[in-house]
Amino acid sequence: MASFTLHGIPVSRGIAIGRAHLLAPAALDVRHYLIADEQVEAEVERLQQAIETVHRELQTIWRELPKDAPAELGAFIDVHALILSDPMIAEMPLDIIRTRYYNAEWALVTQIDELSAQFDEVEDAYLRERKADIQQVGERVLKVLTGTAALPEPDGGDDAAARMIVVAHDISPADMLRFKERAFGGFVTDLGGQNSHTAIVARSLDIPAVVGMYKASALIEQDDWLIIDGDAGVLIVDPSPKVMEQYRERHARLMRERKKLSRLKKMPAVTRDGTEIALLANIELPDDCPAAMEAGASGVGLFRSEYLFMGRTGSLSKLPSEDEQFESYRKAVLAMKGRPVTIRTLDIGADKPLDVAEQTALNPALGLRAIRFCLAEPQMFLEQLRAILRASAYGPVKLLVPMLAHGFEIDQTLAMIEQAKTQLRDAHVKFDPLVPVGAMIEIPAAALTLPLFIKRMDFLSIGTNDLIQYTLAIDRADHEVAHLYNPLHPAVLYLLSTTISIGAKYGVPVSVCGEMAGDTKLTRLLLGMGLREFSMHPAQLLSVKQEILNSDLDAIVPQTKKILRTLEHLAIAEAVERLRAM
Numbered sequence: 001m002a003s004f005t006l007h008g009i010p011v012s013r014g015i016a017i018g019r020a021h022l023l024a025p026a027a028l029d030v031r032h033y034l035i036a037d038e039q040v041e042a043e044v045e046r047l048q049q050a051i052e053t054v055h056r057e058l059q060t061i062w063r064e065l066p067k068d069a070p071a072e073l074g075a076f077i078d079v080h081a082l083i084l085s086d087p088m089i090a091e092m093p094l095d096i097i098r099t100r101y102y103n104a105e106w107a108l109v110t111q112i113d114e115l116s117a118q119f120d121e122v123e124d125a126y127l128r129e130r131k132a133d134i135q136q137v138g139e140r141v142l143k144v145l146t147g148t149a150a151l152p153e154p155d156g157g158d159d160a161a162a163r164m165i166v167v168a169h170d171i172s173p174a175d176m177l178r179f180k181e182r183a184f185g186g187f188v189t190d191l192g193g194q195n196s197h198t199a200i201v202a203r204s205l206d207i208p209a210v211v212g213m214y215k216a217s218a219l220i221e222q223d224d225w226l227i228i229d230g231d232a233g234v235l236i237v238d239p240s241p242k243v244m245e246q247y248r249e250r251h252a253r254l255m256r257e258r259k260k261l262s263r264l265k266k267m268p269a270v271t272r273d274g275t276e277i278a279l280l281a282n283i284e285l286p287d288d289c290p291a292a293m294e295a296g297a298s299g300v301g302l303f304r305s306e307y308l309f310m311g312r313t314g315s316l317s318k319l320p321s322e323d324e325q326f327e328s329y330r331k332a333v334l335a336m337k338g339r340p341v342t343i344r345t346l347d348i349g350a351d352k353p354l355d356v357a358e359q360t361a362l363n364p365a366l367g368l369r370a371i372r373f374c375l376a377e378p379q380m381f382l383e384q385l386r387a388i389l390r391a392s393a394y395g396p397v398k399l400l401v402p403m404l405a406h407g408f409e410i411d412q413t414l415a416m417i418e419q420a421k422t423q424l425r426d427a428h429v430k431f432d433p434l435v436p437v438g439a440m441i442e443i444p445a446a447a448l449t450l451p452l453f454i455k456r457m458d459f460l461s462i463g464t465n466d467l468i469q470y471t472l473a474i475d476r477a478d479h480e481v482a483h484l485y486n487p488l489h490p491a492v493l494y495l496l497s498t499t500i501s502i503g504a505k506y507g508v509p510v511s512v513c514g515e516m517a518g519d520t521k522l523t524r525l526l527l528g529m530g531l532r533e534f535s536m537h538p539a540q541l542l543s544v545k546q547e548i549l550n551s552d553l554d555a556i557v558p559q560t561k562k563i564l565r566t567l568e569h570l571a572i573a574e575a576v577e578r579l580r581a582m
């Protein structure tokens with residue numbers, strides 16, 4: 001095949017060279033592994049039983065159809081039952097298990113993909129549409145087989161895995177997180193924006209990734225050779241040997257530069273004029289703490305606790321219990337060895353759906369998300385607050401609340417925290433009664449009514465990802481409007497700089513924990529605004545530190561003031577570029 005290049009939105013830097021591992025939408029939900037000879041019949045039976053269960057499910061649906069249900073509905077169920085009985089589905093996958101030793105899920109998906117491809121070739125539009133029925137039947141059986149979604153294992157040792165590049169139409173943040181346990185070389189998706197949560201997790205893995213590629217997953221074939229240029233947002237498919245060689249050299253150079261950076265680990269982050277800057281880590285799970293310590297973070301500035309809650313299908317009762325949460329929070333606190341851990345309360349919704357709260361909202365980003373959801377589920381919220389408070393007996397903990405906008409929401413939240421404390425006292429459970437409580441400033445209304453927050457909160461943390469989304473009315477996960485998602489829009493800069501300066505005026509510490517904090521192109525601008533606390537993925541920390549070590553506030557501050565008075569987009573971009581070059 002001839003080489004070709006695709007362009008997308010760069011979300012995680014670096015270069016990855018490897019072979020494509022395509023995740024079909026259905027394949028996302030299945031594990032791929034080879035079974036041993038003696039497991040074959042058990043695996044065949046597992047699949048037969050799953051098919052049997054779906055038969056019974058369909059019969060039940062049929063029986064329970066309301067009398068006035070449209071006739072097509074019954075016909076539709078009949079079609080599904082027929083498909084399920086067809087040897088194509090009822091027998092072929094069993095042969096795949098017996099001959100290729102695939103696990104049941106993999107065998108089924110292989111057969112469904114095969115049939116789907118055959119249907120694509122059919123001229124007749126009606127028949128072509130039956131492809132969807134086959135896929136739906138397949139998904140029903142898969143659901144019975146798997147219960148929950150699982151991702152493919154990298155085939156082979158670490159080395160082989162590192163060379164596998166995942167290509168998918170879309171990957172949910174929860175699935176992306178599960179890639180953490182497996183080493184892949186890079187990620188490419190058709191959908192997604194710069195600061196979607198999927199992109200953020202890819203960045204935290206420090207693996208090159210490009211999103212918003214439109215049709216990449218349709219154009220790339222399994223096992224194609226790929227090069228991801230994560231800095232440029234470019235994907236090269238089937239590169240020529242010459243291009244391959246150039247990228248191998250660039251990759252080696254990048255690795256050497258990173259190694260050099262590691263010398264900065266133990267150095268304090270101080271500007272040339274002697275101003276100390278705190279660099280903290282953003283984490284998704286307690287297991288990220290060693291990387292934060294390794295990068296020399298002075299604490300955790302954002303523990304996105306929702307990742308403990310995501311990917312658990314079912315009802316509220318399936319969510320992590322107070323004890324399970326407590327164990328996770330304590331694990332993070334102990335791993336940080338006396339450095340503060342800022343635990344953010346559940347920030348669920350929008351592109352981080354929890355199954356139970358799921359996508360029924362007309363506009364999820366503006367819906368019942370984050371603190372709004374917590375205040376609507378007080379028992380669940382109290383459990384989380386108790387778990388966080390209990391962890392504070394083991395080391396310094398700060399409590400951070402997302403998406404606050406109204407004074408009464410702050411009051412209700414603080415009242416709930418007091419209630420959780422009273423419950424713990426009554427039960428004679430230890431906790432730190434002085435745990436600082438802070439608010440995320442990520443809704444423009446919050447940034448414009450800061451005195452409400454200053455009066456009630458111990459610290460503030462600016463969530464630039466959402467602040468940009470809500471200020472500019474740009475869905476952060478939508479690639480169609482990704483070009484309009486601009487951290488340097490003067491309205492964003494105004495809200496950021498006023499929050500930082502008002503915080504400083506009233507002695508309330510302000511940090512930035514959105515993605516802007518980890519972007520070296522913006523480090524000096526933020527320093528110039530007066531920011532002294534940055535929280536980012538551990539992988540970004542040393543590059544930001546290097547930028548700080550080379551910065552001189554005396555020179556930066558006057559230039560930043562000028563930028564804050566500028567309105568024209570290009571003039572701002574050029575001035576920020578000059579600031580970097582100073």
Ligand code: PEP
Binds near residue numbers: 442
């Ligand atoms: C933010 O909005 O900037 C933030 C840090 O939180 P999240 O990305 O999890 O919404």
Ligand code: MG
Binds near residue numbers: 402442465466
């Ligand atoms: Mg946010």
